[in-house]
Amino acid sequence: xxxxxxxxxxxxxxxxxxxxxxxxxxxxxxxxxxxxxxxxxxxxxxxxxxxxxxxxxxxxxxxxxxxxxxxxxxxxxxxxxxxxxxxxxxxxxxxxxxxxxxxxxxxxxxxxxxxxxxxxxxxxxxxxxxxxxxxxxxxxxxxx
Numbered sequence: 001x002x003x004x005x006x007x008x009x010x011x012x013x014x015x016x017x018x019x020x021x022x023x024x025x026x027x028x029x030x031x032x033x034x035x036x037x038x039x040x041x042x043x044x045x046x047x048x049x050x051x052x053x054x055x056x057x058x059x060x061x062x063x064x065x066x067x068x069x070x071x072x073x074x075x076x077x078x079x080x081x082x083x084x085x086x087x088x089x090x091x092x093x094x095x096x097x098x099x100x101x102x103x104x105x106x107x108x109x110x111x112x113x114x115x116x117x118x119x120x121x122x123x124x125x126x127x128x129x130x131x132x133x134x135x136x137x138x139x140x141x142x143x144x
Contacts, residue, residue, distance in 0.1 A: 026051065041083075045087055048087070051091075066094045
């Protein structure tokens with residue numbers, strides 16, 4: 001899929017659209033309105049980076065941040081008729097002596113799903129909308 005960046009937007013405004021639980025662990029690091037040139041359809045991609053704060057019970061004296069894991073692309077609610085994708089980058093930390101890597105467990109992201117848990121639960125109740133919407137926009141997730 002060929003993409004074209006169209007515009008940027010203020011991150012503070014975007015924060016109004018996301019649950020506080022997400023924003024307590026992540027910062028919005030980017031926003032793009034993209035266009036799938038082949039089908040002439042715009043979609044939004046919002047990038048989140050996990051804050052550099054160790055999980056509870058771990059000491060910053062013993063652990064150091066070692067960057068991010070591979071980002072995950074998660075489909076979220078459509079906004080103003082446009083598909084919305086969240087690109088989420090989680091951190092990893094390494095114990096300074098043992099070199100053991102730790103990562104935070106994010107139970108609010110549904111395992112094996114392209115949706116947040118809240119979004120997934122909502123769409124399951126919305127009389128099949130999830131399946132229709134996902135099928136319509138699945139080519140964006142596969143990168144075609």
